[in-house]
Amino acid sequence: MNKAMTEIRKVEKRLFALGYAANVIGFDDATAAPSESYEGRGEALAELSALSHNFLVNSSLPELIAEAQASELSDQEKAELRELKKEYDRICRIPADEYAEFSKLISAAQNVWSKAKAASDFEMFAPYLEKIVAARRRFAQLLDPDKAAYDVYLDQFEPGLNTEKCDAFFNQLKAGIVPLLNKITASPDKPDTSILKGPWDIEQQKKLSPEIMKLIGLDLEHVAIAESEHPFTTEFYNGDVRITTHYYEEEMLSNLYSVVHEGGHALYESHISDRYFATCLSGGVSMGIHESQSRMFENCIGRSREFLKCILPMLKKAFPDRFENADPEVLYKAVNVCSPGLIRTEADEVTYCLHIILRYELEKKLMSGELAVSDLPHEWNRLTKELLGLDVPCDAKGVLQDIHWAGGDLGYFPSYALGTAYAAQFMHAMRKEMPLDELIEKGDFAPINAWLTEHIWQYGSEHSPEWLIKNACGEEFNPGYYLDYLNSKYSEIYNL
Amino acid sequence: MNKAMTEIRKVEKRLFALGYAANVIGFDDATAAPSESYEGRGEALAELSALSHNFLVNSSLPELIAEAQASELSDQEKAELRELKKEYDRICRIPADEYAEFSKLISAAQNVWSKAKAASDFEMFAPYLEKIVAARRRFAQLLDPDKAAYDVYLDQFEPGLNTEKCDAFFNQLKAGIVPLLNKITASPDKPDTSILKGPWDIEQQKKLSPEIMKLIGLDLEHVAIAESEHPFTTEFYNGDVRITTHYYEEEMLSNLYSVVHEGGHALYESHISDRYFATCLSGGVSMGIHESQSRMFENCIGRSREFLKCILPMLKKAFPDRFENADPEVLYKAVNVCSPGLIRTEADEVTYCLHIILRYELEKKLMSGELAVSDLPHEWNRLTKELLGLDVPCDAKGVLQDIHWAGGDLGYFPSYALGTAYAAQFMHAMRKEMPLDELIEKGDFAPINAWLTEHIWQYGSEHSPEWLIKNACGEEFNPGYYLDYLNSKYSEIYNL
Numbered sequence: 001m002n003k004a005m006t007e008i009r010k011v012e013k014r015l016f017a018l019g020y021a022a023n024v025i026g027f028d029d030a031t032a033a034p035s036e037s038y039e040g041r042g043e044a045l046a047e048l049s050a051l052s053h054n055f056l057v058n059s060s061l062p063e064l065i066a067e068a069q070a071s072e073l074s075d076q077e078k079a080e081l082r083e084l085k086k087e088y089d090r091i092c093r094i095p096a097d098e099y100a101e102f103s104k105l106i107s108a109a110q111n112v113w114s115k116a117k118a119a120s121d122f123e124m125f126a127p128y129l130e131k132i133v134a135a136r137r138r139f140a141q142l143l144d145p146d147k148a149a150y151d152v153y154l155d156q157f158e159p160g161l162n163t164e165k166c167d168a169f170f171n172q173l174k175a176g177i178v179p180l181l182n183k184i185t186a187s188p189d190k191p192d193t194s195i196l197k198g199p200w201d202i203e204q205q206k207k208l209s210p211e212i213m214k215l216i217g218l219d220l221e222h223v224a225i226a227e228s229e230h231p232f233t234t235e236f237y238n239g240d241v242r243i244t245t246h247y248y249e250e251e252m253l254s255n256l257y258s259v260v261h262e263g264g265h266a267l268y269e270s271h272i273s274d275r276y277f278a279t280c281l282s283g284g285v286s287m288g289i290h291e292s293q294s295r296m297f298e299n300c301i302g303r304s305r306e307f308l309k310c311i312l313p314m315l316k317k318a319f320p321d322r323f324e325n326a327d328p329e330v331l332y333k334a335v336n337v338c339s340p341g342l343i344r345t346e347a348d349e350v351t352y353c354l355h356i357i358l359r360y361e362l363e364k365k366l367m368s369g370e371l372a373v374s375d376l377p378h379e380w381n382r383l384t385k386e387l388l389g390l391d392v393p394c395d396a397k398g399v400l401q402d403i404h405w406a407g408g409d410l411g412y413f414p415s416y417a418l419g420t421a422y423a424a425q426f427m428h429a430m431r432k433e434m435p436l437d438e439l440i441e442k443g444d445f446a447p448i449n450a451w452l453t454e455h456i457w458q459y460g461s462e463h464s465p466e467w468l469i470k471n472a473c474g475e476e477f478n479p480g481y482y483l484d485y486l487n488s489k490y491s492e493i494y495n496l
Numbered sequence: 497m498n499k500a501m502t503e504i505r506k507v508e509k510r511l512f513a514l515g516y517a518a519n520v521i522g523f524d525d526a527t528a529a530p531s532e533s534y535e536g537r538g539e540a541l542a543e544l545s546a547l548s549h550n551f552l553v554n555s556s557l558p559e560l561i562a563e564a565q566a567s568e569l570s571d572q573e574k575a576e577l578r579e580l581k582k583e584y585d586r587i588c589r590i591p592a593d594e595y596a597e598f599s600k601l602i603s604a605a606q607n608v609w610s611k612a613k614a615a616s617d618f619e620m621f622a623p624y625l626e627k628i629v630a631a632r633r634r635f636a637q638l639l640d641p642d643k644a645a646y647d648v649y650l651d652q653f654e655p656g657l658n659t660e661k662c663d664a665f666f667n668q669l670k671a672g673i674v675p676l677l678n679k680i681t682a683s684p685d686k687p688d689t690s691i692l693k694g695p696w697d698i699e700q701q702k703k704l705s706p707e708i709m710k711l712i713g714l715d716l717e718h719v720a721i722a723e724s725e726h727p728f729t730t731e732f733y734n735g736d737v738r739i740t741t742h743y744y745e746e747e748m749l750s751n752l753y754s755v756v757h758e759g760g761h762a763l764y765e766s767h768i769s770d771r772y773f774a775t776c777l778s779g780g781v782s783m784g785i786h787e788s789q790s791r792m793f794e795n796c797i798g799r800s801r802e803f804l805k806c807i808l809p810m811l812k813k814a815f816p817d818r819f820e821n822a823d824p825e826v827l828y829k830a831v832n833v834c835s836p837g838l839i840r841t842e843a844d845e846v847t848y849c850l851h852i853i854l855r856y857e858l859e860k861k862l863m864s865g866e867l868a869v870s871d872l873p874h875e876w877n878r879l880t881k882e883l884l885g886l887d888v889p890c891d892a893k894g895v896l897q898d899i900h901w902a903g904g905d906l907g908y909f910p911s912y913a914l915g916t917a918y919a920a921q922f923m924h925a926m927r928k929e930m931p932l933d934e935l936i937e938k939g940d941f942a943p944i945n946a947w948l949t950e951h952i953w954q955y956g957s958e959h960s961p962e963w964l965i966k967n968a969c970g971e972e973f974n975p976g977y978y979l980d981y982l983n984s985k986y987s988e989i990y991n992l
Contacts, residue, residue, distance in 0.1 A: 017543035020536070021517035024524050032528065033736060036717040040516070040733035043774060047513035203699075221532040236540075240533035278539060 004067035005077055008084065009279070011059050015087075016278040018052045020236050027234050027242055031226040042107065049103065053096060061088045076275065079462040083280045090156070093142045102135050106408045113406035120396035122377050125406070130373045132408055133366050140367075150367035153411030158288040158418060159464050163364060166414050169479055170357050173417065176483035178387075180490060181350055184338045185389075187494040191333035195326060198250035204318040205247050205255050211314050212259045213243075216267065216297060217445040223266045231258040233265035233294075235283060238274065241266045252319075253335065257298050264297030265290055267449060271457035285461040287412060289468060291419025292426060293452070299349050299420070300427045300485070301448075305332045306441035336493055340388040342397045350490060354387040356417040359402075363410045422469065424482035426456070429473040500563035501573055504580065505775070507555050511583075512774040514548045516732050523730050523738055527722040538603065545599065549592060557584050572771065575958040579776045586652070589638045598631050602904045609902035616892035618873050621902070626869045628904055629862050636863075646863035649907030654784040654914060655960050659860060662910050665975055666853050669913065672979035674883075676986060677846055680834050681885075683990040687829035691822060694746035700814045701743050701751050707810055708755045709739075712763065712793060713941040719762045727754040729761035729790075731779060734770065737762045748815075749831065753794050760793030761786055763945060767953035777957040783908060785952070785961050787915025788922060795845050795916070796923045796981070801828045802937035832989055836884040838893045846986060850883040852913040855898075859906045918965065920978035922952070925969040 001009075022045065029041060065081050073081070091099070109128035116125035140149035147155075154161040209225055228244040235241045243262035245255050268284050276282040284290045301307055309328045316323040338348045344355040362379055365371035371379060380399040381392040392398035404412050430436055434447050449457075455472035469477050490496065497505075518541065525537060561577050569577070587595070605624035612621035636645035643651075650657040705721055724740040731737045739758035741751050764780050772778040780786045797803050805824045812819040834844045840851035858875055861867035867875060876895040877888040888894035900908050926932055930943050945953075951968035965973050986992065 013539075013543055014547065017540045017547065020540035021521065021544060025517065025520050027528075028520050028524060032523075032720060032722060032738070034716060034718050034720040037732070037736035040735050040773070043509075044513045044516035044732075047509055048517060051510065051513065220530060222530050224528060224530040226528060236533070237536035239536050240530060242528070277536070 001077075002068060002071040002073075004064045004071075005073070008061070008064050008068060008080070011056075011061060011064070012080070012084070012279045014055060015052070015280065016237075016282070018048060018055070022048060022052075023234050023236055027226075030228040030230075030232070031242075031244060046100075046103065050096075050100070053091060053099065056088060056091055057096070059088075061085075076281065076462060079281055080279050083461055087280060090143065094139055098135075098139075102139075102408070105131055105135065106406075109406045109408075110403065113400065113403060117396050117400040120394040120400065122395040122399055125400065126373050126376075129376075129405055132405065133373060133410070136408065136410055137367065137369075148368065150364055150411060153367075154414065157409075157412050157415050158286045160466055161288075161414065161418070166360060166364075169418070169421070170353075170360060170414075172479050173353050173421070173483070174357060174387075177350060177353060177486065180487055180496075181338070181340070181354075183496045184350060184490055184494050185340075187496060189495045191337045191493065192330060193334040193337055195322075195330055195334050196253060198248075198252065200249060200252040200319065200322075202247045202249055205252060208314060208318050209245060209255065209259050212256065212311070213263055215311070215314075215443055215445070216260065216263050216301075217449045218263055218266055219270065222270055225259070231262050233262045233269070235266075235269040237277065237282065238270055238272045241270045257302060260302040261294045261298035264294035267297070267452070268293040268457050271449070271453045272460040273458045276460040276462070281461040283461055285459070285463065285468065286465050287415035288418035288422060289456070289465050291416050292422035293419075293456070295416075295420045296423035296426060300423050301440055303335055303349065304437070304440060305329075306437045308332050308335060309441050310443045333493055336489070338490060338494070340390060342384065342388075342390055342392060343401055350486060351388060353417045353420060356413050358383045358387055359413040360417075363405070363413065367410055421479045421482035422465075422477065424485040425469065425473055425478060426452075427485070428481045429455075497573075498564060498567040498569075500560045500567075501569070504557070504560050504564060504576070507552075507557060507560070508576070508580070508775045510551060511548070511776065512733075512778070514544060514551070518544060519730050519732055523722075526724040526726075526728070527738075527740060542596075542599070546592075546596070549587060549595065552584060552587055553592070555584075557581075572777065572958060575777055576775050579957055583776060586639065590635055594631075594635075598635075598904070601627055601631065602902075605902045605904075606899065609896065609899060613892050613896040616890040616896065618891040618895055621896065622869050622872075625872075625901055628901065629869060629906070632904065632906055633863060633865075644864065646860055646907060649863075650910065653908050653911050654782045656962055657784075657910065657914070662856060662860075665914070665917070666856055666910075668975050669849050669917070669979070670853060670883075672975075673846060673849060673982065676983055676992075677834070677836070677850075679992045680846060680986060680990050681836075683992060685991045687833045687989065688826060689830040689833055691818075691826055691830050692749060694744075694748065696745060696748040696815065696818075698743045698745055701748060704810060704814050705741060705751065705755050708752065708807070709759055711807070711810075711939050711941070712756065712759050712797075713945045714759055714762055715766065718766055721755070727758050729758045729765070731762075731765040733773065733778065734766055734768045737766045753798060756798040757790045757794035760790035763793070763948070764789040764953050767945070767949045768956040769954045772956040772958070779957060781955070781957040781959065781964065782961050783911035784914035784918060785964060787912050788918035789915075789948070789952075791912075791916045792919035792922060796919050797936055799831050799845065800933070800936060801825075802933045804828050804831060805937050806939045829989055832985070834986060834990070836886060838880065838884075838886055838888060839897055846982060847884060849913045849916060852909050854879045854883055855909040856913075859901070859909065863906060917975045917978035918961075918973065920981040921965065921969055921974060922948075923981070924977045925951075 025041060025045060033041070061084060065085055068077070068081060105128070109132060112128050113125050116122065136153070137149045140147070140152040144152050148163065151162045154163065154166065210220060213220060213223065213225065222239050223241045223243065226242060226244050227246060229246060231243070231245050233241065233243045243259065243266050245258040245262065248254050268290060272282060272284070305328070308331050312323065312326065312328055312331065316326070336348070338350045340351050341347060344352070347355050358380070361383060362371065362376065366373070366376070377395055377399045384390050384392050384398065427436070430448065430451055433451065436448070439445070439447055456468050459468065463471070466477070521537060521541060529537070557580060561581055564573070564577060601624070605628060608624050609621050612618065632649070633645045636643070636648040640648050644659065647658045650659065650662065706716060709716060709719065709721065718735050719737045719739065722738060722740050723742060725742060727739070727741050729737065729739045739755070739762050741754040741758065744750050764786060768778060768780070801824070804827050808819065808822065808824055808827065812822070832844070834846045836847050837843060840848070843851050854876070857879060858867065858872065862869065862872070873891055873895045880886050880888050880894065923932070926944065926947055929947065932944070935941070935943055952964050955964065959967070962973070
């Protein structure tokens with residue numbers, strides 16, 4: 001390895017350690033910290049963030065990268081330099097004081113957002129969102145003055161993505177989903193969901209979680225589960241990944257599908273190759289690819305007839321009086337009921353992407369300046385009526401429902417829909433090479449996970465989402481697979 | 497504030513943040529991490545430790561301290577400089593490569609120790625302990641060439657302590673405890689312990705823990721509880737303190753007194769004044785003072801007749817079929833049974849300090865070179881017979897029982913005995929100013945905690961243990977209070 005590259009690896013190692021610390025502190029915050037302990041944590045995190053910022057600014061990284069590039073490099077090393085350069089620019093092009101001010105703004109905005117949501121009062125949150133949009137537009141100029149602001153962030157979350165591609169993608173989705181939803185709504189056949197009615201003993205639910213984790217192939221010596229208000233996954237490195245869940249007495253599916261969804265994220269992270277350890281390539285490549293894995297496990301696999309057949313014995317063991325004589329077909333249909341609702345995170349597979357399209361349309365216009373923050377609730381409600389046929393009774397169930405914008409993340413939402421569509425395409429590719437349904441029904445995840453490791457998981461951030469899709473499927477991204485999947489699954493369930 | 501002092505505060509803030517990160521990572525390791533995740537954690541911690549070391553070495557701290565001392569300073573500022581200077585010397589006088597090598601040795605030694613303990617094979621561990629003793633002796637030379645090696649470490653754990661003081665203290669203890677133990681052993685009255693026989697439902701034990709925490713005055717918005725193999729307390733700052741416990745089905749007292757003991761540590765840390773936030777004075781001053789608080793809550797308070805009367809209704813609620821008709825007097829005597837055993841952490845109040853005296857005698861001689869590591873098991877067993885009248889059947893229950901030496905900590909054990917004796921003196925001082933027994937029986941901890949805050953807790957590391965004792969008790973440390981306490985308590989229980 002050339003001398004500059006050796007120095008660069010030291011920079012990566014230090015960034016890894018500082019990132020590790022921030023991740024553990026964040027995980028502790030969400031899972032174990034006492035309720036009134038944010039002050040000291042905030043000070044410590046701000047100090048660690050300043051330390052990282054200083055370190056990166058003073059790392060001579062641009063010079064080291066130029067020096068390293070003068071010698072011959074392996075493909076992995078080239079990818080490391082590419083990603084490090086991006087990271088360096090992302091942080092160093094924003095003046096330190098503006099960055100610090102933005103961090104404080106976000107911190108305050110999230111706090112105000114949760115109060116505004118509780119009070120269902122958008123006015124309370126609006127001044128913060130205005131500042132966030134303004135800051136994001138200014139930062140975009142600093143990051144890439146030649147690009148539209150929204151495109152700068154689309155590309156950050158999903159390398160290669162832009163508004164043009166998003167427009168085409170979402171138009172295709174809408175054209176496929178809206179007619180399907182209309183047919184479902186008109187269908188006289190409605191699944192009977194009484195099998196899912198609570199209450200469900202929480203201790204029994206807790207015992208089920210590690211069983212489900214083991215079933216889908218998670219190694220509990222490297223992946224642990226904890227509880228938090230909102231489920232999430234975080235990785236400290238490929239040998240230590242954490243998922244969280246939340247238990248509700250009335251809702252058994254919530255925990256079940258949180259575990260399977262976060263489990264998909266965790267399978268991805270824990271199967272990334274050791275060759276990227278402590279480098280900037282050690283995590284999943286994009287939010288889209290990440291969501292493709294979580295939503296594939298949650299929906300394509302987790303809500304399949306075969307998976308439900310496979311886990312029915314576990315459910316019977318946990319809740320004998322409820323599932324003793326359960327018909328797997330009734331369970332399958334109940335789990336897959338389609339019913340337009342106001343809340344994204346509770347949406348079924350058919351309507352989920354409509355929620356994303358709504359957010360995409362709004363944040364695109366916020367970022368271009370076409371839409372003022374003050375007009376946002378009105379537009380939100382108008383689009384909800386247009387796409388889902390529903391009236392929004394209050395902002396808490398409308399424009400205030402998601403934390404993303406309060407967290408400064410504009411351009412994140414499309415990843416959910418992209419991931420959902422990638423997932424169907426990966427399933428289609430796998431199905432050509434193995435008896436997928438049979439394996440799922442048997443609970444034999446080894447060949448499935450081996451295929452995903454070989455084609456996707458192992459590569460960390462070395463290759464782009466496009467490359468991974470081509471590598472896994474032998475063709476470019478095609479949302480048609482997702483529409484085919486939805487049409488075929490729901491036509492059968494609703495006798496369309 | 498003078499300019500140098502402002503710079504020094506920035507150094508302290510950064511050390512606080514790096515310490516915060518290391519503490520959270522350590523807590524996560526013991527409470528939440530999956531079993532096979534040490535590799536990445538070890539790399540991250542080593543990197544963060546190197547970062548701290550580099551930062552301190554390059555901080556110009558000696559120059560800043562000299563500059564700050566040229567101006568007028570507040571008492572707190574003077575104490576900060578004193579402690580920072582100590583910290584700087586402790587780290588910077590050891591060459592970086594030797595420090596790194598020692599860290600690796602400790603890491604390996606702890607690993608081998610737990611295997612050696614499992615196999616009860618001292619030979620396996622001996623080569624590591626030899627290296628640890630040699631390194632500690634060498635470091636002591638670097639830290640203070642004018643002091644005996646053991647004194648260097650006694651003073652680190654308990655500022656002001658040395659072998660001479662320890663010898664006098666332990667001789668006085670031995671002269672008081674050994675005759676008492678002989679009388680107890682000869683007494684025909686033995687408490688009936690059948691009331692403590694298991695099994696005890698773990699879920700009920702878990703519900704009891706926060707109740708006990710609240711009772712002794714912990715604020716659960718700032719102090720959280722988790723589970724770990726060995727109970728401990730860790731503080732991230734005064735607004736975020738964690739205690740851990742361990743639940744055993746056969747042993748209800750284990751969790752109960754872990755919560756009270758760790759609760760004592762947590763009360764101390766969470767009542768340290770905000771004026772020390774993010775400075776080097778923000779934690780408890782010494783292990784002795786820390787143990788005085790934990791052992792006071794565990795023993796002087798927690799095993800008192802009044803405390804047991806106070807918590808009996810909670811025990812009845814948690815275990816109605818076991819305590820419904822319990823006689824508080826029977827419970828009191830059962831909890832305070834005196835019975836010499838091999839294991840320090842299971843020792844009763846009478847024999848506890850004998851375990852410490854044994855360790856003190858041995859590590860004093862190890863550090864002076866009088867005792868070879870190879871002769872350690874033989875000496876351990878000889879002293880166990882002499883002090884406790886017991887034969888040691890295997891090294892696991894003898895010389896291998898504690899992790900301290902494997903962790904490189906020689907000179908730590910005396911703190912436990914000192915703290916135990918301090919505790920009795922603090923109780924004596926408090927009793928002069930309030931109806932202590934009455935308050936405990938009522939569960940009214942507010943006046944007790946107010947007194948402890950006023951005289952001890954608030955001061956963090958600003959003042960020495962001697963100062964605190966004088967401040968709290970109006971006189972110097974006097975182990976006689978502890979011997980009086982033991983004699984009076986046990987004479988009554990055993991009808992001596």
